[in-house]
Amino acid sequence: MLISDIRVTPVAFRDPPLLNAAGVHQPWALRTIVEVRTDDGLSGLGETYGDLAHLTKVRAAARRLAGIDVHHHHALYAAVAQTIGGDVVTDRHGLTGVATREKTLDRVFSPFEVACLDIRGKALGRPVCDLLGGPVRDRVPYSAYLFYKWAAHPGEPADEFGAALDADGLIAQARMFVEEYGFRSIKLKGGVFPPDVEVDAVLALREAFPDAALRIDPNGAWSVPTSIDVGRKLAGTIDYLEDPTLGLAAMAEVAARVPMPLATNMCVVTFEHLPAAIRDGAVGVLLSDHHYWGGLVRSTQLARLCATFGLRLSMHSNSHLGISLAAMTHLAAAVPNLAHACDTHTPWQARQDVVKPGALRFADGAVPVPSGPGLGVELDRDALEAMHEQYLACGVTERDDTSYMRTFQPDFSPVRPRW
Numbered sequence: 001m002l003i004s005d006i007r008v009t010p011v012a013f014r015d016p017p018l019l020n021a022a023g024v025h026q027p028w029a030l031r032t033i034v035e036v037r038t039d040d041g042l043s044g045l046g047e048t049y050g051d052l053a054h055l056t057k058v059r060a061a062a063r064r065l066a067g068i069d070v071h072h073h074h075a076l077y078a079a080v081a082q083t084i085g086g087d088v089v090t091d092r093h094g095l096t097g098v099a100t101r102e103k104t105l106d107r108v109f110s111p112f113e114v115a116c117l118d119i120r121g122k123a124l125g126r127p128v129c130d131l132l133g134g135p136v137r138d139r140v141p142y143s144a145y146l147f148y149k150w151a152a153h154p155g156e157p158a159d160e161f162g163a164a165l166d167a168d169g170l171i172a173q174a175r176m177f178v179e180e181y182g183f184r185s186i187k188l189k190g191g192v193f194p195p196d197v198e199v200d201a202v203l204a205l206r207e208a209f210p211d212a213a214l215r216i217d218p219n220g221a222w223s224v225p226t227s228i229d230v231g232r233k234l235a236g237t238i239d240y241l242e243d244p245t246l247g248l249a250a251m252a253e254v255a256a257r258v259p260m261p262l263a264t265n266m267c268v269v270t271f272e273h274l275p276a277a278i279r280d281g282a283v284g285v286l287l288s289d290h291h292y293w294g295g296l297v298r299s300t301q302l303a304r305l306c307a308t309f310g311l312r313l314s315m316h317s318n319s320h321l322g323i324s325l326a327a328m329t330h331l332a333a334a335v336p337n338l339a340h341a342c343d344t345h346t347p348w349q350a351r352q353d354v355v356k357p358g359a360l361r362f363a364d365g366a367v368p369v370p371s372g373p374g375l376g377v378e379l380d381r382d383a384l385e386a387m388h389e390q391y392l393a394c395g396v397t398e399r400d401d402t403s404y405m406r407t408f409q410p411d412f413s414p415v416r417p418r419w
């Protein structure tokens, strides 16, 4: 089963005006859809980030992968590595060289790996989770993801979500998602308003949803003292405090002084970051994400390392479509030590998708693992074309707007803590 052809299609879809520590979501979210075809007529799907810098790397890699056997994960990884180059630079977390290169490589490799697993599953007539060790759960719990939100992007008509700029607005937003999707876990994207306002919002959510698992994530917007203060005020209220502050050293300082574990998708984003994080006790919960941990197989390896070193595991998400939701669900189904409901942006994004409806649905806050072969989702080619047209027309693409990219890539950092 040799790769014969790869099609890379950037798409854009409407994104509501969600507020976070780095600013506001743009009217358009960008993604890249990867279709891998083999010489024996099978095809598989992958999905990844859509900013121009990343898309350019994905396109360059796609040109080099013809002739590789879809079973040969290591050969695929090596071929993608050749297209990435070997720049050694310091990343924003002060870690050098290998980590930065590996981070780029893993991000570019991921959609190709997922597409190859989709093909291998289809060839065997088995779901992708069977290729990852088999399911340990047949439905994957997800979390409602609350954002402070403006009613509409400037100049645009109001959307169906409405505004949420205070505790009452967030509670209404949570009710909407809990009623429609059955979520039992709720995450608040914070770092927008003064910390005490956000503490009060979380306490209000606790009162409104006494049985829900709660978490808050300000994406590093708080100083060490503020993070400690917030952590202490939320003792007994949240399951974990996600990325309260920036960098491993600051996280370790906070972790030693708050009663709940700290979680991250910002200061541990590649395997090279793990030793120092474990040594310093900076993190208690790791948010995995196959889009940047190098695909599904490497994410199961990460899960094993977390089990070995006593880190709990949750799952991060960015604005995404159904191919990613399917991949996330297969991965989560096959990871025994996943301890928390996974993040997803689907409720914000489900109005338009590149996959045909039906295979993915939420029931009681969870997505049943698709049972069809491979990822179990089918490309809607008309929708793909329409969303590609939107990409060409939306104007974000030519700017390669990095502030836009920062909002959607998992390890963006505000320059310094804001509060």
Ligand SMILES: O=C([O-])C(=O)C[C@H](O)[C@@H](O)C(=O)[O-]
Pocket: 020, 189, 217, 219, 265, 316, 317, 318, 319, 343, 407, 408, 409, 410
């Ligand atoms: O930690 C997180 O959940 C994220 O970084 C996810 C997104 O980037 C989120 O902040 C967003 O959508 O703006």
